[in-house]
Amino acid sequence: xxxxxxxxxERPLTFLKYxxxxxxxxxxxxxxxxxxxxxxxxxxxxxxxxxxxxxxSCDVSRDSKRLITASADQTAKLWDVQKGAELFTFKFDSxxxxxxxxxxxxxVVITTDPFMGLPSAIHVKRISSDPSDQxxxxxxxxxxxxxxxxxxxxGPLNRTIVSAGEDAVVRIWxxxxxxxxxxxxxxxxxxxxxxxxxxxxxxxxxxxxxLDKSAKLWDIRSLELIKTYKTERPxxxxxxxxxxxxxxxxxxxxxSSVTTTxxxxxxxxxxxxxxxxxxxxxxxxxxFGPINALAFNPDGKSFSSGGEDGxxxxxxxxxxxxxxRI
Numbered sequence: 001x002x003x004x005x006x007x008x009x010e011r012p013l014t015f016l017k018y019x020x021x022x023x024x025x026x027x028x029x030x031x032x033x034x035x036x037x038x039x040x041x042x043x044x045x046x047x048x049x050x051x052x053x054x055x056x057s058c059d060v061s062r063d064s065k066r067l068i069t070a071s072a073d074q075t076a077k078l079w080d081v082q083k084g085a086e087l088f089t090f091k092f093d094s095x096x097x098x099x100x101x102x103x104x105x106x107x108v109v110i111t112t113d114p115f116m117g118l119p120s121a122i123h124v125k126r127i128s129s130d131p132s133d134q135x136x137x138x139x140x141x142x143x144x145x146x147x148x149x150x151x152x153x154x155g156p157l158n159r160t161i162v163s164a165g166e167d168a169v170v171r172i173w174x175x176x177x178x179x180x181x182x183x184x185x186x187x188x189x190x191x192x193x194x195x196x197x198x199x200x201x202x203x204x205x206x207x208x209x210x211l212d213k214s215a216k217l218w219d220i221r222s223l224e225l226i227k228t229y230k231t232e233r234p235x236x237x238x239x240x241x242x243x244x245x246x247x248x249x250x251x252x253x254x255x256s257s258v259t260t261t262x263x264x265x266x267x268x269x270x271x272x273x274x275x276x277x278x279x280x281x282x283x284x285x286x287x288f289g290p291i292n293a294l295a296f297n298p299d300g301k302s303f304s305s306g307g308e309d310g311x312x313x314x315x316x317x318x319x320x321x322x323x324x325r326i
Contacts, residue, residue: 001284001315001316001317001318003286003313003315004041004042004313004314004316005042005311005312006037006042006044006311006313006314007310007311008037008047008312009027009031009033009035009310009311009312010031010310011029011030011310012029012289012292012308012309012310013027013028013029013292013293013306013307013310013311013312014028014029014030014054014055014056014057014292014293014306015027015028015055015058015293016028016293016294016295016304016305016306016312017057017059017295018295018296018297019060019064020060020062020298021064021298022039022298022299023038023039024038024045024060024064024081025037025038025295025304025312025314026058026060026067027306027312028055028056028058028069028293029054029055029310030054030055031054031310032051032052032055032071032073033047033048033051034047034055034069035047035048036067036081037312039302039304039314042314047084048067048069048077048084048086050086050089051069051073051077052073053071053072053073053095054071055069055071056070056071056072056095056096056098057069057070057097057099057151058070058099059100059101059108060081060101061101061105062105063105064081065080065081065082066078066079066080066081066087066127067079068101068127069099070098070099070111071096072095072096073095074091074092074093074094074095074096074112075089075090075092075096076089076092076099076108077089078090078134088131088134090123090125090136091136092110092112092123093112093115094113094114094115094116094118095112095113095115096110096113097112097113097148097150097151098149098150098151098152098153100152100154101127101154102158103154103157105127106126107124107125107126107127107139108124108125108127109122109123109124109152109153109154109161109175110122110124111149111151111152111163111165113148114147114148119143119144120143120144120146120149121141121142121144122140122141122142122144122149122152122161122163123140123141124138124139124140124141124161124175125137125138125139126139140175140176141178142161142173142178144180145163145166145169145171146166147165147167148165148166149166150164150165150166150193150195150196151163151164151165151197152164153197153199153206154175155172155175155220156203156204156220156221158175159174159175160173160174160175160181160220160221161173161175162197162206162220165193166194168189168190168191168192168193168194168210169184169186169190169194170183170189170190170194170197170218171183171184172220172223182223183223184218184223184225185225188225189216189225190208190210190212190214190216191210191212192210192211192212192234193210193211194209194210195234195236195237196208196235196236196237196238198239198240199240200240200242201240201242201298203220204219204221205219205220206220207238207239207240207247208238209235209236209237210234210235211234211235212234213230213231213232213233214228214229214235215228215229215231215235215247215249217229217247227276228278229247229278230278231251231271233251233252233253234251234252234253234290235249235250235251236250236251236252236290237251237291237292237293237305238250239294239295239296239303240275240296241275241300241303242296242298242299242300243299243300244300244322245274245276246272246273246274247274247275248270248272248273248294248296248303249270249271249273249294250268250270250271250290250291250293250294250305251268251291252268252287252290253290268285268286268287268288268289268290269283269284269285269287270284270294270303270305272284274326277326279326281324287305287307287308287311287313288307288309289308289309290307291305291306291307291308292306292307292308293306293307294306301317302314302315302316302317303315
């Protein structure tokens, strides 16, 4: 499996997202400029210029016409995917960290970081089909959890919002009232910062990755813990295969905390685990630094990883991969 190396960012990658058709890949990085690529050959199509801070995450509408990005410059921006034009800017009083569009693309959940005495918050905004009609008002704001919320996504039918972050607790909120419905148990849950959260393709369960060197699979309705995947290094990114029972984890120590005597140094690979058996089944090496972002193509035939080294690596699976027998 020869990866395609995509060099378009000057700084570490933060997030990767495929569109629903799987023909486009969007990448976010600390260099202020989200980029869109062809997902089959890694050709760069264009960039979205307008942010002046690190861009932490993005999401793309079902019809691939709109892109939304969250940035440390205290804004979330709505873009025209094809033209690269900025359509609207949501302004906040603190850095925006995570964005996720709801089913139907009429609602978006945006999280903001704690900043200058303000607590972290989850904001729900309406997305208008006509950008000239777009409003900056929040339909719902949930203030709350201690520390930064690293990821918030919609639950089934936009009825709930799932959030996770620095306090290592996963929470499920009612998206109408803002009331907390469930929170993960301290005993069985993560012990350190939750860095990443990815939903399964059918939206029935989700995976969280944490600095406690593990990833956990949860039921999205009951927040019941289903599986735990253990690894030797902090997990920064997680993704699930849409077609096989495979879970991929990426991470690695920060370059600053890798010692020269550490025999594992430089081993920054994407690790594949069997979703049901919780066993490691393989790995893909390549990055010169921790992996910060992972995404599976919706067709399950390729995946991409983004690293601290500023590269996106696009991997199309060999036929052997689909024949792995456990």
